[in-house]
Amino acid sequence: MAGNTVDMVSKWLVVIGGLNWGLVGVGMFAGSDLNVVKLILGGIAGGVLANIVYVLVGLSALYMLWGMFKK
Numbered sequence: 001m002a003g004n005t006v007d008m009v010s011k012w013l014v015v016i017g018g019l020n021w022g023l024v025g026v027g028m029f030a031g032s033d034l035n036v037v038k039l040i041l042g043g044i045a046g047g048v049l050a051n052i053v054y055v056l057v058g059l060s061a062l063y064m065l066w067g068m069f070k071k
Contacts, residue, residue, distance in 0.1 A: 007067075010060035017057035 020037050027034030035042075041050040 006063070010063045013053075013057045013060040014064055017054075017061070020057075 016037075020035060023034040023036055033039070037053050038047070038050050041047075041053060044050070
């Protein structure tokens with residue numbers, strides 16, 4: 001059960017991270033800041049919460065990469 005929860009959370013975090021990076025790229029072309037994670041969480045606790053989300057997204061990507069090679 002715990003493995004399924006970790007898998008599901010990791011998938012969602014990687015999707016959120018991927019969409020966020022896509023918006024950051026589009027924002028660069030448009031000349032604006034479309035970093036949704038920073039816009040939503042950047043002002044909370046001096047941006048620490050946004051940084052935690054970035055680290056969790058990165059760890060989730062590593063977890064999913066490990067799972068791909070494990071199979």
